Amino acid sequence: MKISREDVLRVAQLAHLELSPEEVETYRGQLDEILNYIGKLQELDVTNVEPMAQVAFAGAGESSLRDDALVPCTVVNDVLDNAPDAVKPFFRVPKVIER
């Protein structure tokens, strides 16, 4: 067993998920099985292999950086229209700072 109940709770905390007790048990078993399968990656010798941190190819051209120029942003209202709770021009959230 690779994954304990405590692992599941720790990861759920990191991921900001509030799991029900049933979910904790279900995910513990399923993640354990999946990680056991993924354990097969340990069979390979990866000494001197570079991680593929970027998907760029020879011949794909240079990706150039755009000019660092200011452009007006005109979508504020459209964006805030999608917010569950907005007081334009702000998003409103529960109080985070006690004063």
Next chain:
Amino acid sequence: MSASSPWTIASVRESLLTKKISARELTQDFFRRIEQRNPELNAYLALSPERALAQADRADATIAKGATAESLSPLAGVPIAIKDVLSTKGVRTTCGSKILEPYIPAYDATAIERLEAAGAVILGKTNCDEFAMGSSNENSAYGPVRNPIAPDRVPGGSSGGSAAVVAAGLAVASLGTDTGGSIRQPGAFCGVPALMPTYGRVSRYGLIAFASSLDRIGPFTTNVDDAATILKIMAGHDPHDSTSAPVSVPDYPTEARQDLSGMRIGIPEDYFGEGLDAEVKAKVQAGIALLEKLGCKRIPLKMPHTDYAIATYYIVATAEASSNLARFDGVRYGIRVPGGTLMDMYRKTRETGFGPEVKRRIMLGTYALSAGYYDAYYLRAQKVRSLIARDFSDAFQKVDAIVTPTTPTPAFKLGEKTADPLQMYLADIYTVTGSLAGVPGMSVPCGKTSAGLPIGLQIFGPHFGESKILRLARGFEQAGGFSI
């Protein structure tokens, strides 16, 4: 039109130019058919009739002014459906998730903007696995899609709705997205051509991200020419996506027409082993024999890291997903479930808004990236990804394309694999390799099983080698390979 002769881009253009039908009539005709068939299939989540009819009227106005085959936009009046992970301005975009139920994007994805600029009529948004995570479309918060060929079976996933609407004649073409097989696998299950372009070929701007180093946008069509036409329109650098490559865009429809004789096709033995359904194997081998008959040279290959692709994929993709999906927290868009504190609100919103598979993948990805496990899982997976990419670059030293089955089995029954996530993941065993390597791949129909279920033949090409794939796919199609 009957199911045996579906609309194509060419037949739409011909009918419009000869005034057999107007673009408005054609669009209305599609909406009527959708109304009849969609309650059973559940393939469309939202329709955009106002936008579609306005665009159809523009096509009709151009034709009324005397447009010719040369002057008419390449997709004028062509009804197209869009997977619901692609942002459409003013049209609800849910990603198949409850968390985005009320979301109305303020902008269009670049791919859609380019299709509409070429005249396309956007009919609506198609159902998919939540945030494109799944292989059966059963992970949608809005219910599963049924396979139009066999309604007790899944259409594949995650772009199940996009595959189903093209197979059922409810759109001339559609867009899907592919992260580990989500275009090619449903293409195989529904019996339609389905193309995943090279990473960087098509801008991802406006695609709501699942795994940013893997996600691609590509078309489902009824024939290879249409895939070539749509790719040509969508491809090319976009200043809004710095990973979209500044590589020139070939005239794919013309290149697809080149003769395929003399092409070297690699057949990796690793894709024909244990777990491959006997009927699928037999048809794909018959498909390969047909390509040989057409003058292709068959070259046996070994791609030794194939067997490690699923394990690699489910670390890399879930790690990226755990990061990308952190943005759904009830603050800026979608639903919010109130909580006493900000943290409570985040947790309750995410707990309520995300479905079980999305939570499972967020958990797996978070675990793989967390302190103490990063080296053992994420870093190691990134190294194995290099080995898998090397399998492909080595192969393309010797061959023009690689031909394999798209999936190990035909479409499975609804509910058959939902209880076992790992079994579901293994449905992508032949597609995830190319996703990890960044190469383009296409599934084309390759006959049916004795029970009448479609089988897919997959063609991989080298980076930016879509022309080679389309050439093989078109030659195969012209020689009757689709119904072999």
